[in-house]
Amino acid sequence: MNTPKIVKTRAELKAAMAAANPGSLGFVPTMGALHSGHASLFKAAREENELVVISVFVNELQFNDANDYAKYPRQLDADVQLAAAAGVDIVFAPEASEIYHAGLPLVKLDSGALGEMYEGASRPGHFDGMLAVVAKLLHLADPRRGEYRAYFGQKDAQQLVLIRRMVADLDYPVELRAVPIVRSDKGLALSSRNALLSEEEKEAALVLHRSIQLIAGRAARNEPLYIEDAIGMYQMEPLVELDYFVVVNPDTLQELAFNCQDTPFTGEGLVLVAAKVGNVRLIDNQPI
Numbered sequence: 175m176n177t178p179k180i181v182k183t184r185a186e187l188k189a190a191m192a193a194a195n196p197g198s199l200g201f202v203p204t205m206g207a208l209h210s211g212h213a214s215l216f217k218a219a220r221e222e223n224e225l226v227v228i229s230v231f232v233n234e235l236q237f238n239d240a241n242d243y244a245k246y247p248r249q250l251d252a253d254v255q256l257a258a259a260a261g262v263d264i265v266f267a268p269e270a271s272e273i274y275h276a277g278l279p280l281v282k283l284d285s286g287a288l289g290e291m292y293e294g295a296s297r298p299g300h301f302d303g304m305l306a307v308v309a310k311l312l313h314l315a316d317p318r319r320g321e322y323r324a325y326f327g328q329k330d331a332q333q334l335v336l337i338r339r340m341v342a343d344l345d346y347p348v349e350l351r352a353v354p355i356v357r358s359d360k361g362l363a364l365s366s367r368n369a370l371l372s373e374e375e376k377e378a379a380l381v382l383h384r385s386i387q388l389i390a391g392r393a394a395r396n397e398p399l400y401i402e403d404a405i406g407m408y409q410m411e412p413l414v415e416l417d418y419f420v421v422v423n424p425d426t427l428q429e430l431a432f433n434c435q436d437t438p439f440t441g442e443g444l445v446l447v448a449a450k451v452g453n454v455r456l457i458d459n460q461p462i
């Protein structure tokens with residue numbers, strides 16, 4: 175197993191990149207507390223690139239809830255071990271002062287109407303803060319302007335759509351790769367915040383996947399979706415508070431008319447769900 179180089183500053187990262195001088199770079203930004211979902215991103219990057227760089231940075235700017243930020247799991251030593259096993263070459267683990275070296279950004283990225291829907295409605299400012307750090311990290315990770323790919327999980331579907339728009343709108347010289355959701359044996363989408371759930375809450379959280387599966391099954395059979403049946407499943411789970419359950423266009427995330435109608439499902443869609451389990455907000459989705 176290789177031992178990744180851990181770099182903490184921009185200068186160290188730049189020097190490590192210059193020393194490696196790779197023909198191709200795969201970059202995976204994360205907030206740490208790594209699990210097998212992250213590992214699948216690292217492995218995808220490993221397969222396609224000479225050098226794999228990841229970042230571990232809990233970006234305060236994308237948290238609208240101070241408690242969520244304070245409680246976010248942090249475990250750099252374990253993260254480095256997981257990164258090593260997945261073949262990562264460089265772990266960039268900066269302090270906030272290293273990222274926001276000139277203070278908090280005065281010039282901001284605006285995630286627009288898309289950033290105010292779904293996750294953005296429940297976490298005001300989240301997507302602007304997320305774009306701010308992804309924009310910076312994409313620059314910092316690759317000072318060379320060579321063959322460059324960045325990897326994101328399909329689990330954060332709205333995030334991925336916004337990053338695609340930013341990369342297209344601002345002409346970032348990077349190819350984006352989307353990696354499918356990795357789940358537990360029982361179907362729970364892996365997430366760093368799952369570590370904050372009790373065993374009972376983890377069982378209750380399985381309703382997210384179950385409810386999506388109900389709708390995905392109907393979609394596969396071209397039946398009417400009757401989304402209210404999926405929403406009804408949440409009433410049986412006192413530990414789970416549903417935020418939204420919608421079927422949307424996978425590219426624009428606009429709600430599809432199938433949501434409340436008797437029409438048989440045809441075409442393509444994306445089921446998006448978010449719910450609070452205890453104090454922990456979870457999201458999940460599935461293309462249909």
Ligand SMILES: Nc1ncnc2c1ncn2[C@@H]1O[C@H](COP(=O)(O)OP(=O)(O)OP(=O)(O)O)[C@@H](O)[C@H]1O
Nearest residue numbers: 204205206211326327329330355356364365366367
């Ligand atoms: N289960 C998963 N399958 C595939 N990709 C994932 C999974 N979990 C996270 N990712 C991806 O890993 C990258 C880093 O995510 P992040 O560090 O926020 O972890 P996370 O598990 O999503 O944590 P949380 O949802 O609690 O913030 C993102 O691109 C995210 O979509």
Ligand SMILES: CC(C)(CO)[C@@H](O)C(=O)[O-]
Nearest residue numbers: 203204205233304307330
């Ligand atoms: C992309 C990201 C690393 C930016 O902080 C974060 O939003 C995440 O982990 O999904």
Ligand code: BAL
Nearest residue numbers: 205236237300330333
């Ligand atoms: N994985 C998305 C990052 C966040 O929840 O802030």
